[in-house]
Amino acid sequence: MTADLHAAALDEDERREFVAVATSFLEANAERLPAAESFTWGRGPEVRLMGKDDEDPRALIAQARAWRAKVFDAGFGWLGGPVEYGGGGRHHDLDGIYRSLESEFDVPDQSAWGVAWEMVAPAILVHGNEDVKQRYLSRIYRGELLCSQLLSEPGNGSDLAGLRTKAVRDGDEWVVNGQKVWSSYAHLAELGQLMARTDPDAPKHKGLTMFLLPMDTPGVEPRPLRQMNGNAEFNEVFLTDVRVPDGNRVGDAGRGWAAVLTTLMSERAAVGSGKTSAAADPALILVELARHMDRLNDAVVRQTLAEVLTHRKLIEWVGARGEALVASGQARGAEGSILKLLSSRQIRRIANLAGSLLGPAFGADTGEWGTFAWSDYLCSTPGLRIAGGTDEIQHNILGERILGLPKEPHLQ
Numbered sequence: 001m002t003a004d005l006h007a008a009a010l011d012e013d014e015r016r017e018f019v020a021v022a023t024s025f026l027e028a029n030a031e032r033l034p035a036a037e038s039f040t041w042g043r044g045p046e047v048r049l050m051g052k053d054d055e056d057p058r059a060l061i062a063q064a065r066a067w068r069a070k071v072f073d074a075g076f077g078w079l080g081g082p083v084e085y086g087g088g089g090r091h092h093d094l095d096g097i098y099r100s101l102e103s104e105f106d107v108p109d110q111s112a113w114g115v116a117w118e119m120v121a122p123a124i125l126v127h128g129n130e131d132v133k134q135r136y137l138s139r140i141y142r143g144e145l146l147c148s149q150l151l152s153e154p155g156n157g158s159d160l161a162g163l164r165t166k167a168v169r170d171g172d173e174w175v176v177n178g179q180k181v182w183s184s185y186a187h188l189a190e191l192g193q194l195m196a197r198t199d200p201d202a203p204k205h206k207g208l209t210m211f212l213l214p215m216d217t218p219g220v221e222p223r224p225l226r227q228m229n230g231n232a233e234f235n236e237v238f239l240t241d242v243r244v245p246d247g248n249r250v251g252d253a254g255r256g257w258a259a260v261l262t263t264l265m266s267e268r269a270a271v272g273s274g275k276t277s278a279a280a281d282p283a284l285i286l287v288e289l290a291r292h293m294d295r296l297n298d299a300v301v302r303q304t305l306a307e308v309l310t311h312r313k314l315i316e317w318v319g320a321r322g323e324a325l326v327a328s329g330q331a332r333g334a335e336g337s338i339l340k341l342l343s344s345r346q347i348r349r350i351a352n353l354a355g356s357l358l359g360p361a362f363g364a365d366t367g368e369w370g371t372f373a374w375s376d377y378l379c380s381t382p383g384l385r386i387a388g389g390t391d392e393i394q395h396n397i398l399g400e401r402i403l404g405l406p407k408e409p410h411l412q
């Protein structure tokens, strides 16, 4: 469906030819997944919301990296990107079309690269200087550099502009000291997107600067934190006398807030879009769960399923509208917040119905296929209401930017 909406802005012949070429690349290099509609209870992928690290995460990342290099080298990795930075120089819609085609195939999970492709690279493209773009963009889109965001700090998550990690200029370098937290994949990443305070005397939004920090720099110490879904993707990151070259600055010193806004708007849209393989779509697996539990004729279950399927379409269409805006050269606006709110409510709706259908099988592993996997889904739900800005923060953004309500008193 997303592909059809994009087609309106793309020459039809080019689209058709692209779909044929991309499909034959995928068919030659990967197995096609069973169609979502032909999902059969007991077969195929179980429901999943966040990555799972019960297998060796480094091995999973290596598989994803190898797949991505193949995709990039075949010309499908960054179709809409400028040619001078390694992109394909083609219509932006082709990236969405390729992702949609790829989701029909059994390829390595690339969700760990969401930060790199959806958040860090867009900020570099808009705010980085020529040298930074040349050195980093194609390596990021080729899957060579796994990225982690070093933004949040203890005490400064929603109030990100209040962050306290300091960077002090010393010749051609900056010396960084401070602590970050909730940094996804920092223990595995090659590159950190670091926000630091470079001018303690400026108003808080004006004294910040963004840097690209190689994670193997002396003084960078990630310490993994285990989450309630059992994974340990998060980290605390301690930064002690870390030296970052001035050449790794993204944008002017003191202009980091503009760069972080580009990142956050892309992040909200990416978290909200819930890009997933069609065969592993939780909404469709939920319908099959209700059928398996013989509850499809229950009026309340049917009503909730109808809400889930309606919102599934809404999320798809709002996502397509955001991508079309970007493709037409406009900045992502507050629709990233709408998408994120729609998505976090949808995840809750799905988890609640799955919980009431399964009862105790939700919390105890009976070994029955397709049941205990929902416990991971439920335990991952709260995190997605927080990541990329909490629901309350999204409401504030919509209130102020769309409804024109006054800003919060302490921010005026």
Ligand SMILES: Cc1cc2nc3c(=O)[nH]c(=O)nc-3n(C[C@H](O)[C@H](O)[C@H](O)COP(=O)(O)OP(=O)(O)OC[C@H]3O[C@@H](n4cnc5c(N)ncnc54)[C@H](O)[C@@H]3O)c2cc1C
Pocket: 148, 149, 150, 151, 152, 153, 155, 156, 157, 158, 159, 181, 182, 183, 184, 185, 382, 383, 384, 386, 387, 388, 389, 390, 391, 392, 393, 396, 408
């Ligand atoms: C899955 C996940 C992945 C993440 N990945 C990363 C990452 O890779 N890198 C990174 O830097 N950070 C990451 N984060 C951190 C995330 O950005 C922060 O947790 C988030 O911004 C909230 O900040 P906080 O935890 O400090 O909560 P707080 O800001 O302390 O908020 C606590 C509560 O107060 C509410 N609140 C705060 N301010 C307001 C307000 N002005 N109006 C109304 N309510 C308010 C919040 O909604 C929340 O309910 C991740 C978080 C999660 C859950």
